[in-house]
Amino acid sequence: MKVTVIGSHLCKDTVDALDILKNKKIEVEFLNISEDLTSLKKYLSYRETEEMYNEVRKNGGIGIPLLILEDGTKTFDIDKIY
Template identity: 40%
Template sequence: MKLTIYGMHKCINCRETIELFESKEIHYDFIEITDSTTTMKEFLKYRDNEDLFEEIKRENKIGIPFFIFEDGFKTLDINKAINHLENN
């Protein structure tokens, strides 16, 4: 199942996610949200419109890493992302 991760390489949580996924040989596409205004807008479209970001926005956080699967499942929780991969 295709997995896309939105994040930033400067983000410690994103780096830890990459390290963990690589150690588990989990395949993913990483989208660096600061590479261009196009990728930033793509991420912000999710952030501005998905309910799962409501608490993140209230806490003035960014909301990365953000995991999105080809079947439409979305999460900000690495454990839920891994669980989804293992069960699908």
């Protein structure tokens, strides 16, 4: 299994998610929005168009880490990754 994580090393939730996935021996592609403008642009396209971000936008949140499974499923919930 491979999971794409979009987030930032500046975000504790992102760092925690990366550690959990590493401990579960899950392959990770990490897109760091703090270090790469291409990753930031990709993240912003999700944040501005995905329905799952409605509450995040409403509450002024950032919405990271975003976890994308191989089948394209997107979630904020690390517990959904087995």
